[in-house]
Amino acid sequence: MEANQNVRSPLEDQLYIWRIRLEIWWQNFRNFVKALSVHPLALAGGILVILYLLSAVFADQITVHNPIQGNLRIRHMPPAWEDGGSWEYPLGTDSQGRDLFTRIVYGSRISLSVGILSVGISVIVGILLGTLAGYFGGRFDSFVSRLADLLLAFPFLIFAIGVMAFLGPGFTNLILALTFKGWVEFFRLVRGEMLAEKTKEYVEAARVTGQGHVAIMLKEILPNIIQSVFVLGTLRMGYMIITEASLSFLGLGLPPNIPAWGSMVAAGRDSLLVAWWVSTLPGLAILFLVMAINLFGEGLRDILDPRLKLEG
Amino acid sequence: MARFNHRTIIALLLLMAFVFTACAPTAPAETAQPADEGPGASGTIVVAMGAAPVSLDPADHRSRESETVIRNMFDGLVTRDTSSGVHMQLAESMDWADEQTLNVKLREGVKFHDGTEMTADDVVFTFERIINENAIEYPEPHTSPRKGLIAPLESIEKTGDYSVTMHFRGPWPPAMQLLVHQQIVPKAYIEKVGTEGFIAKPIGTGPFKFVSAQPGLEEVVLERFADYYGGSPDLTPVGPACVNQVVFRVIPEASTRVSALLAGEADIITNVPQDLIPNLEANENVQVKTAGGTQPKWLELNVHMAPFDDVNVRKAMNYAVDKDLIIEKIFGGRAVALPGPLSPYNNFVNKSLSPYPYDPAMATDLLKQAGWEDTDGDGILDKNGQPFTFTIDTLEDWRPLAEAVADMYRAIGIDANVRFWEYSVIKDQLMAGERQGYLDDWGDSAFDPVGHFEAKWHGFVADTPYGRGNFSTYSNDRVNELIEQGETTGDPAARQAIYDEAQQIVYDEAPAVFLILPEEVEAASASISNWSPASDSRENMHDVCKAE
Numbered sequence: 001m002e003a004n005q006n007v008r009s010p011l012e013d014q015l016y017i018w019r020i021r022l023e024i025w026w027q028n029f030r031n032f033v034k035a036l037s038v039h040p041l042a043l044a045g046g047i048l049v050i051l052y053l054l055s056a057v058f059a060d061q062i063t064v065h066n067p068i069q070g071n072l073r074i075r076h077m078p079p080a081w082e083d084g085g086s087w088e089y090p091l092g093t094d095s096q097g098r099d100l101f102t103r104i105v106y107g108s109r110i111s112l113s114v115g116i117l118s119v120g121i122s123v124i125v126g127i128l129l130g131t132l133a134g135y136f137g138g139r140f141d142s143f144v145s146r147l148a149d150l151l152l153a154f155p156f157l158i159f160a161i162g163v164m165a166f167l168g169p170g171f172t173n174l175i176l177a178l179t180f181k182g183w184v185e186f187f188r189l190v191r192g193e194m195l196a197e198k199t200k201e202y203v204e205a206a207r208v209t210g211q212g213h214v215a216i217m218l219k220e221i222l223p224n225i226i227q228s229v230f231v232l233g234t235l236r237m238g239y240m241i242i243t244e245a246s247l248s249f250l251g252l253g254l255p256p257n258i259p260a261w262g263s264m265v266a267a268g269r270d271s272l273l274v275a276w277w278v279s280t281l282p283g284l285a286i287l288f289l290v291m292a293i294n295l296f297g298e299g300l301r302d303i304l305d306p307r308l309k310l311e312g
Numbered sequence: 313m314a315r316f317n318h319r320t321i322i323a324l325l326l327l328m329a330f331v332f333t334a335c336a337p338t339a340p341a342e343t344a345q346p347a348d349e350g351p352g353a354s355g356t357i358v359v360a361m362g363a364a365p366v367s368l369d370p371a372d373h374r375s376r377e378s379e380t381v382i383r384n385m386f387d388g389l390v391t392r393d394t395s396s397g398v399h400m401q402l403a404e405s406m407d408w409a410d411e412q413t414l415n416v417k418l419r420e421g422v423k424f425h426d427g428t429e430m431t432a433d434d435v436v437f438t439f440e441r442i443i444n445e446n447a448i449e450y451p452e453p454h455t456s457p458r459k460g461l462i463a464p465l466e467s468i469e470k471t472g473d474y475s476v477t478m479h480f481r482g483p484w485p486p487a488m489q490l491l492v493h494q495q496i497v498p499k500a501y502i503e504k505v506g507t508e509g510f511i512a513k514p515i516g517t518g519p520f521k522f523v524s525a526q527p528g529l530e531e532v533v534l535e536r537f538a539d540y541y542g543g544s545p546d547l548t549p550v551g552p553a554c555v556n557q558v559v560f561r562v563i564p565e566a567s568t569r570v571s572a573l574l575a576g577e578a579d580i581i582t583n584v585p586q587d588l589i590p591n592l593e594a595n596e597n598v599q600v601k602t603a604g605g606t607q608p609k610w611l612e613l614n615v616h617m618a619p620f621d622d623v624n625v626r627k628a629m630n631y632a633v634d635k636d637l638i639i640e641k642i643f644g645g646r647a648v649a650l651p652g653p654l655s656p657y658n659n660f661v662n663k664s665l666s667p668y669p670y671d672p673a674m675a676t677d678l679l680k681q682a683g684w685e686d687t688d689g690d691g692i693l694d695k696n697g698q699p700f701t702f703t704i705d706t707l708e709d710w711r712p713l714a715e716a717v718a719d720m721y722r723a724i725g726i727d728a729n730v731r732f733w734e735y736s737v738i739k740d741q742l743m744a745g746e747r748q749g750y751l752d753d754w755g756d757s758a759f760d761p762v763g764h765f766e767a768k769w770h771g772f773v774a775d776t777p778y779g780r781g782n783f784s785t786y787s788n789d790r791v792n793e794l795i796e797q798g799e800t801t802g803d804p805a806a807r808q809a810i811y812d813e814a815q816q817i818v819y820d821e822a823p824a825v826f827l828i829l830p831e832e833v834e835a836a837s838a839s840i841s842n843w844s845p846a847s848d849s850r851e852n853m854h855d856v857c858k859a860e
Contacts, residue, residue, distance in 0.1 A: 069719060069722050070716065071719070072641045072719070075642075076587075095712055095715075096719060255729065256731070257729050257730060269565070270566055270567050271587040271588075272567055273570070273591045274591060
C-alpha cells in the first residue's frame with residue numbers, strides 16, 4: 001500500500017503526461033491569440049473564416065428553403081432591402097426562383113470542402129515526397145524535383161482546365177485536378193527545409209543516440225518545419241477556392257445542379273442588367289472568404305514563421 | 313501588422329477580374345472602319361450575331377448564321393417575305409408543266425459582282441453542284457449538305473439562255489418554300505478559281521459584295537453592289553441597297569451583344585435574351601422587334617429506354633410541365649405553347665390538337681398506372697426499388713428553360729437533373745440512342761411539315777433525310793408511311809388529311825414533351841429604319857437604311 005503511493009500506475013503516468021501537454025497547448029494557444037490580437041486584420045479574417053465554416057456545417061439549420069428546387073413564380077425577386085424584396089428571401093432569388101441566401105450558404109460547403117481537401121491532400125503528398133527527397137536525396141530526389149519543375153511550368157488554372165476537360169465534371173475529379181499540381185509547392189517547401197535541417201546538430205545527436213531514419217524524420221525534423229507548411233497551406237487555400245470557382249464558372253467544376261459559387265456567378269451573367277444580385281452576391285461571397293483566408297494566413301505567417309516573410 | 317504581399321494582391325486582382333468579367337462587356341476588337349462612302353449610299357451597319365457562319369459557300373452549309381450572311385451576297389430564284397410569302401427573285405416567272413416538271417424563266421441583265429451576266433448555265437451549275445454526289449471538291453470531295461433540302465430534284469436542264477427546266481422524282485408540294493434556301497452561284501468563276509478560291513472571295517448576284525472576312529468568319533465585311541438589279545419587283549424598295557457597308561460580327565455572349573448595341577458598337581443584334589428585353593424596350597435609342605418563331609423546343613424522350621418506353625410515362629411528362637408559366641416568366645409572353653409535334657404556324661398544323669394542359673394530378677395518376685409511386689417516402693417516385701432519376705441533356709443556350717422543366721419534374725417526385733453539352737459532342741450519342749432525354753430545337757423556316765416530320769418523327773434510315781434528327785428513336789410504321797405519302801401528295805386537302813393523322817398519332821404517343829415556340833427577338837438602334845427581323849433567319853440588309 002505504502003509503496004503504491006510512490007509508484008504511479010501506467011494510466012496515471014499517461015494522464016500526467018497528457019495534462020502537461022494540454023497545458024502547453026493551452027499556453028501556446030493563448031500566446032497565439034494574444035499575438036493575433038496585435039494583428040487586427042488577421043483576427044477579423046480568422047473570425048470571418050470561422051463564420052463561413054459554421055454556416056457550411058450548419059447549412060441545414062440556418063436555411064429554410066431548398067437549394068435545388070426552384071419556383072418560377074418568384075423568379076428574380078430582389079434582395080429584401082430593395083423594392084419588391086421580402087425577408088423570406090433575404091438576398092433575393094435567382095433565375096429559377098431559388099433563394100439566393102440558401103444557395104450561397106450551401107455553396108460555402110463546396111468552396112470550403114474543396115479548399116480544405118485539396119490543400120490537405122496536397123500537404124500530405126508534399127510532406128511525404130518532400131521529406132523523403134530532402135532527407136535521402138539521390139535519384140529519387142532528382143526525379144521528383146524534375147517532375148515538380150515540369151508541373152510548375154504550367155499555369156495553374158490552365159492546367160486545371162485541361163485536367164477537368166479530360167476527366168469531366170465531378171467532386172472527386174475536381175479535387176484530383178487541384179491536387180495534381182497543388183502538391184508541388186509543399187514538396188518544394190518541405191524539401192528545402194529538410195535539406196537545411198538535416199545537417200543541424202540536433203539531428204546528428206538523434207542519429208548518435210541510435211534513432212532510425214523514420215523516427216528522425218517524423219519526431220525530430222518534421223515538428224520544426226510543420227509551422228511553415230501550415231502557413232503556406234492557409235495561403236494556398238484561398239487560391240484553391242478561387243481556382244474551383246473559376247472552373248465552376250467555366251462549367252468545368254461540379255455538375256450544374258450543385259450550388260457552387262462559381263457556377264452561380266456564371267448563371268447570373270445574362271440577367272445582370274435586370275437582376276444584379278444573382279451574379280454579384282455569390283461573387284462577393286468568394287471575395288470575402290478568400291480575403292479572410294489570406295488575411296488570416298498573413299497574420300499566421302507573421303506569428304508562426306517570421307522567416308517566410310523575407311521571401312515575400 | 314499583416315502586410316499585403318504579392319500573393320494577396322494577386323488573389324484580390326484575380327477576384328476582381330473574376331467578379332467584373334460578369335459585369336464588364338469585353339470590347340470587341342475594333343477592326344472594320346467605315347469605308348469611303350460610295351455615291352448614293354451612306355453608312356455602315358454592324359450586325360452582331362451569336363455564332364459564326366460555317367461557310368460563305370451557299371452550297372456547303374446547314375447553318376442559320378451562314379444563311380444570314382449569304383443571303384445578302386447571293387440571291388435565289390425565289391425569296392420569302394415573312395408576311396407575304398414567296399416571291400420571284402432571280403426567276404422572272406415559274407410554271408409547272410405538270411406535277412413533276414417546273415419551267416423557270418430567268419430575269420435578264422442580272423450581273424454577278426465581277427460584272428459577268430447570270431444565265432441559265434449558272435443556274436444549272438448551281439443545282440447540279442448541290443444534287444450531284446461529291447460535286448464540291450474542297451477541302452476534300454463531298455456532297456453538298458444542302459442536297460437534303462431539295463432531295464426530290466432529279467435533274468435540271470438548260471432550255472434557253474434564260475430558261476431552265478427542273479425535273480422532280482414525283483410531285484413535290486413544298487418546292488417553292490424550299491427553293492428559297494438555294495442561292496445561285498457563278499459557274500465560270502467557280503470553274504476558274506475552284507471552291508477554295510470561291511470561299512476565299514465569294515461572288516454572287518446579291519445586293520452586297522464581299523470585301524473581307526476574318527479567319528473563322530468571326531467578322532465578315534460586305535460592301536454595297538452598285539449594279540444590283542434591284543431584287544424582287546414585288547418587294548419594295550427595289551434597287552441597290554441603301555447602306556454602303558455591312559459588317560457581320562460574332563459576339564457569342566448575349567449580354568455582351570446587348571452592351572455593344574447600347575454602346576453604339578453594333579446597330580442590329582440577333583437572339584436577344586428574354587431577360588434583357590425590358591431593359592432595351594425602356595431605352596428610347598433602341599427598337600426591339602420580334603418575328604414568329606420557327607424553332608420549336610422539344611424534350612425528346614428515348615422511347616427505347618426505361619422509363620420512357622412506357623407511353624403513360626411519356627404522357628405524364630407532358631402533363632407535368634406548366635408551359636404557360638414558363639412562357640410568362642421566362643419568355644415574357646413572347647412564345648407560344650406547342651399544340652403537338654408541329655409549330656402552330658405550320659401551314660399544315662392539325663387544328664384539332666391543343667397543347668397538353670398542365671395537370672400534375674393527371675401526371676401523378678399516369679405515373680402510378682405505369683408503376684411509379686413513392687413507396688419509401690423519400691419524396692422520389694420509385695418502381696421495383698429503383699428511383700425515377702433521369703438527366704435532361706441540353707445546350708447551354710436553353711439553360712433557363714431546361715432548369716425550369718427539371719424543377720417541374722422534381723415537384724412531382726421525379727429526380728431530374730440537367731446537363732449541358734456541345735451539340736457536336738452529344739449528337740452521336742443521341743443518334744445511337746444512348747441518352748434519355750434531350751431538350752433542343754429544330755429549325756423549320758419553310759412552314760411546311762416535311763422538314764420537321766422527316767427529320768424528327770420518321771424512323772431513322774441511313775443515307776436519307778429520314779430521321780436524321782430523330783433523337784427519341786421513335787419509329788411508327790403508320791407515321792413513316794404517312795410522312796412518305798405527304799411528301800408526294802400535291803392536293804392540299806389530301807395532304808392536310810395525311811398530316812392531321814400523323815400529328816394525331818405522334819401527339820398520342822408523345823415521343824417528346826412538346827414544349828414551346830419562342831419568337832425571334834432582335835433589336836436595333838433607333839437610327840436604323842426599314843428594318844424588321846425575319847422568321848427564317850434572314851437579315852435583309854438590302855432594305856435597311858441608317859440615319860447619320
